[in-house]
Amino acid sequence: MSLLSIFLIGFAMSTDAFAAAIGKGAAMQRPRLTEALRAGAIFGVIEGVTPVIGWALGLAAAAYVTAWDHWIAFVLLGILGTRMVVAGFRRDAPEDAGDGAEGRPHGFWNLAATGFATSVDAMAVGVGLAFLEVNILLVASVIGICTFAMVTSGIMLGRALGAIVGKRAEIVGGLILIVIGSVILYEHLSGKGGGIGIG
Template sequence: MTLLSTTLLAFSMSTDAFAAAIGKGAAVDHPRFREALRTGLIFGVVEGLTPLIGWALGLGAARYIARWDHWIVFVLLFALGVRMIHAGLKTPEPDEEAPAAKPGRQAWWLIAATAVITSIDALTVGIGLAFMEANILLTSLAIGAATTLMATVGVMLGHRMGILIGQRAEVLGGVVLIAIGSLILTEHLGLW
C-alpha cells in the first residue's frame, strides 16, 4: 500500500469513531479538551489494535486463498463502505422524552464499549490486509493516530454540532473505503 492509500484508509476507518465521538460530545455538558483527548485515546488505541487482530486471523488463511485475495479485499471494503454509507444516511429517531441533564464526563467503560463496536470494521480491514503486502504496524499506527485525532475533534464539536455532521462523515468514509477497494482490485487485475 502507498502512503496515500494508508492515510486514506486510516481516516476512513476513523469516521465511525468520529461520528460516535460527536454523539459522546453532544451527550456531555461542555466537554473540556482533556476529556476529549481521553475519549480520543480510548478510541484510537482500540481502533489501532483491531487491525492487528484481524491481520493475525487473516494471515493464517492467506496461503489458502492467495489467488483470490484481491477479490476478498475488494468485497470486504465494498461491504464495509456500503454499511457505513447506509448508517450515515439513516435518519436518527427523535427522542420522545424530555432531555435529561447532561453529565460532565462519560464513564471510560462506556467509551471503550463504543470504541470496540466502532472498530469491528477495522478488524475486517485487518483480515483483508493479511492478503496484501501491507505494513500492518504502520497501517495500524496510522489508523490509531487518525482515530485519536478524529475522535478528539468529534467530542469537541459534538456539543456544538450534534449528530448530523457525524452521519455525513460516515457516508464519506464509506465512499473512501469503496474507492480503496476498487483501486486495489484494478491494480491487481492490471487495469490501473
C-alpha cells in the same frame, strides 16, 4: 502499499468514530479538551488494535468476521444509542444536570464499547491486509492516530451542538449512534462498502 494509501485507509477507518464522537460530545455538558483527548485516546487505541487482530486471524476467520461485523456494530450502537435517548428523556429535573450520573454514559467502558462498535469493520479490513505485503504495525498506528485526531475534534464539535440543543443533547447523541449503526447495517446488506460503514 504507498504511504498515501495508508493515510487514506487511516482516514476512512476513522469516519465512523468521528461521527460517533460528535454524538458523544453533544451528549456531554461542555466537554473539556482533556475529556476530548481521553476519548480520542480510547477510540484511537481500539481502532489501531482491531485491524491487527483481524490481520492475525487471517483467512481462517475471514468469512465469519465479514459476515457478522455489521450486525455487531448495529446491535452495540443501537443499545448504546437507546440508553442515551432514554437517559435524555429522564433528565427533566434541573437538579439532574449536576449529579454524578451525567458522566456515567461517557465513562471508560461506555466509550470503549462505542469505540469497539465503530471499529469492528477495521478487523475485517485487517483480515484483507493479510493478503498484502504491508507493515501492519505501521498501518495500525496510522489508523489509531487518525482516529485519535478525528474523535478529539468530533467531541469538541459536539460540544457546540450540545450547547444549541441544551438538555436534550443526550437524545440527539443517542439518535446519532443509532443512525450510524443503521447506516453500517444498510451499507453491508445492500452491498455498498464505502461511506460511513467502512470504519
